[in-house]
Amino acid sequence: MKKLIPVVVASLCSAFCAVFLYANFFGGERVVVEKEIPSKYTNFAEPSPNEKYVTAAPTDFIVAASKVTSSVVHIKSLTKSYDWWGGSNFASSSGSGVIISSDGYIATNNHVVEGATELEVTLNNKRTYKAELIGTDPTTDLALLKIDKKSLPTLNFADSDKSKVGEWVLAVGNPFSLTSTVTAGIISAKGRNIEILEDTYAIESFIQTDAAVNPGNSGGALVNTNGDLVGINTAIITKSGRYEGYSFAVPSNLVKKVISDLKEYGKVQRGLLNVRIEDVNELMVEELGLPSMEGVYVRLAIPNGAAEEAGIRSGDVIKGINGKPIKSIPELQEIIGQFRPGDKVKLEYWRNGGKSFATVTLKDKFGLSSIAENSLSSNTEMKNLGIDLRNLTRDEASRIKSKGVKVISITRNSKIDRTNMEPGYIITKINEKSVTSVEDFTKIMKSIKKGKKVMLEGFYEDYPDEYFYAFSR
Secondary structure, three states: OOOHHHHHHHHHHHHHHHHHHHHHHOOOOOOOOOOOOOHHHOOOOOOOOOOOOOOOOOOOOHHHHHHHHOOEEEEEEEEEEEOOOOOEEEEEEEEEEEEOOOOOEEEEOHHHHOOOOEEEEEOOOOOEEEEEEEEEEOOOOEEEEEEOOOOOOOOOEOOHHHOOOOOEEEEEEOHHHOOOEEEEEEEEEEEEOOOOOOOOOOOOOEEEEOOOOOOOOOOOEEEEOOOOEEEEEEEEOOOOOOOOOOEEEEEHHHHHHHHHHHHHHOOOOOOEOOEEEEEOOHHHHHHHOOOOOOOEEEEEEOOOOHHHHOOOOOOOEEEEEOOEEOOOHHHHHHHHOOOOOOOEEEEEEEEOOEEEEEEEEOEOOOOOOOOOOOOHHHOHHHHHHOEEEEEOOHHHHHHHOOOOEEEEEEOOOOOOHHHOOOOOEEEEEEOOEEOOOHHHHHHHHHHOOOOOEEEEEEEEOOOOOEEEEEEEO
């Protein structure tokens, strides 16, 4: 054992000498860590300075969840109906909503509140408030409510155009009335059309996700891991009535525009190209010499419509709008749906084997290139009656050879709805007084005392007979 001691000492001395010689004569450098790297960025590419936010690591959902749950509410809809014997029946349903401004405005789905005679909102702190329906848009399945409460927590809108397939998202809502439920998934696809909205002017360009969504989640929030609103959860594809793998949300950019319109005007101001379109197929690619199957084929440019007046013709293929490439009909509808009548957009289109450009001034479905006035939100008389009117266009007045105002929409279970009036009815008289404008209608209605009988006289353009509708003021 004693013989080994000199050997060990000699080995240790040799090791120390080797380290000393390397450090002083062979240029060994000291590495100094000047900045710690957050673990959530470890092994990931450096975030781009152009990104509005940096998506957190897959397991870091805690901050986003805590930020969002206080801004998502539970909505209870009560519907009252009448039977043949004059009795009343009640039915209730529930959904979710997202607080989008601190003064009490809440975004949700139209199908959550459709037909409701009473709306009740419960906040995350379990306080309950009666809600006012500000407006609805069946074409996007969105609605706007208002409660009398200030200083509420809100969500910021993300730019849904920048959301990416594969990005982590959270769905927050109240499935099966289980309040403040958070589920996680990724964006599975964008620009999905699942053909659930029946309106002629419907926009279906959903964000598809595999975050679990069930009945009661409708109207709730889809957010990124920064806690910003990416979309409003709207639908699922299912055979069982429950979640089976995929859910769909209205993109936040479209939500922001529609909700803004409902808040400001009481209805959506939709700008249109006034074209009939279809997706590009292989035959079109060959016949038109297209470089790819991306784009939207113009089957018909409606005469005197926005696109036709800008020089767009039947047979053109729309390839881009304001510099954004267009691959399909849902993408086209989503982008155009973010504009109002009178707005100008730059179209890139394919004709005669090459690209061309046109600036289009959008119009509404009535051919007007200006914001529709006399909206529900600014007309108390129309709002109380549950009717939305507009003045006749010059073409309509010339065609029907009559003056009056046209019924655009009727609120379900309202006074007007109970008369069985249909949209499209042209009102020419109220209690035998002529009506030539919305201002006339409002003025005459205000002059009639409460409890007195009101008789509306008018006709439908496609039917020659006169129709009368009566109700009590």
